[in-house]
Amino acid sequence: MEIKSTTKDTHHQMVRDPQKQAMLLAALYIAQEQFGWLSDEALQRVADRLDLPIGKVKATASFYTMFKLEPQGKYRIQVCEGLSCYLAGGAEPIIDYVKKKLNLQPGETSADGKFTLEVVECLAACGSAPVLKINDELYEHLTFEDIDRLIEKLEEEA
């Protein structure tokens, strides 16, 4: 396989391109952290700040699962349904347990805005399966008692 070296004009693109769009993922994270989720208004603000068409901002925001286009609970509980978690006794049994406990279906947020339940695939912690994440925190080697304890603690917090 022979690869020819790049032509002169391509590398000038970097000089021409102010790379505003390259900041988009970071900007969306900042907006999401500030507003809790990415409303149309938040997306428009990002678009204005980076001087990008709103269509480009929406195309990127809607592609990635970690950008939330709907209001989210204060605590996002993400339960892994990957193969390794399933083999370790996790996935559905844990999902069902959390569903019952919070009276939520996957994708739903509780009426008080406290909890969102999400089912996710592989959190790269298969060696310590089953696992779940609450916001950015990972919990490993889960048992039902752990879940009770975690949720009780969050319920007590304001």
Next chain:
Amino acid sequence: MFEPVLTRNIHRPDSEKIITYLANGGYEAVRLALTKSPQEIIDMVKRSGLRGRGGAGFPAGVKWSFMPKDPNVPKIVAVNTDEGEPGTFKDRELVERDPHQIIEGVIIASYAVGANRAYVYIRGEFFLGVKRWIKAIADAYEHGFLGKNILNSGFDLDMSVHRGAGAYICGEETAMLESLEGKPGNPRLKPPYPAQKGLFGLPTLVHNIETLACIPHIVLRGAEWFAGIGTEESKGPKIYSVSGHVKKPGNYELPLGTTIREIIYEHAGGVRDGHQLKAVIPGGASTPVITPEYLDTPMGFETLPRVGSQLGTGAMIVMDDTTCMVEVARRLTKFFAHESCGRCVPCRLGSHRLYEILDRIEHGKGRVQDLQLIDELTDGIDGKTFCPMGGALVNPARSTLFHFREEYEFHIKNKRCMV
């Protein structure tokens, strides 16, 4: 007993800190590398036999030599840490516990190919890793390992961290480049390859972090040392992630070419008591399942294809006799259907149709003609997409059907699992 190379630091207290890294010989490889010519380093990496650890196994030194030599052309190194292959959890450990080892590898690679800008793309879910990398890069700048005129060599390198946002496909190199540009992670059609036209249209060297972690050791201990580890075509140390029905799941660093049997039984404690081994996925979710008669196969790029599988990421998922193989295929295919970026029709539609077929078989609604449908559908997806995802997503269904056809037939006939 194999002395760990890539994971030698991760169990030290404060292993992520520059102070710990420096106290254990850290950044000595950069000092040494900067006294050599870039071509000498490229030749060294070529001689070492290092192949990419992200799944494809492309020879690293050859990839480096594809980068244009013209010093007037700006070049980029992009580091792929979008680890998302189910069963794989080695990169997360390296990212969180030893960022400086990778930074050192990136500096040397950048020097060798003449890149002055490095981007580190870390999976969005690895929040701790992102935080530690921001700190690690700042510390590396402070110690003069990054920035202008690194260690008075005249070589400049800037590095920054970019957080992904939850898309498996961004582990594919061109999708990752799109994501770094702030776009949806749709893979690009190749050629042009990233070495010709990568990030922002500039020549870009893309590597998985485990590949880059090998570089400082090759520089310090020599290409011949590295090439002395492993098999004919698979050289060096490798981190194997072992999960599933083993007594001691975890990451094990061993030479490439270690047999599947040794990894499962001598390191991961063997399968659970009272159960028999049934199947192994040797290299992450996208590699074909194999059966116990192939346990003595060495884990290598050239050895696993001989038994119908691939090394992939070296992430082993072990399954015992309680496992329903139709359910395994169903669950993995569901993942791929969810993660298809949607650009190519065979993958976008095919993955969902394949999942529906597996789902109905698993739930007792399978039809006799479904097995032929799986064959036709997988043939219609494999190799007919821009990126390797098409070929990957058919593997769970195809390989379980190949090895465990009777389980599928039992499911369709009796409307329940065989196990």
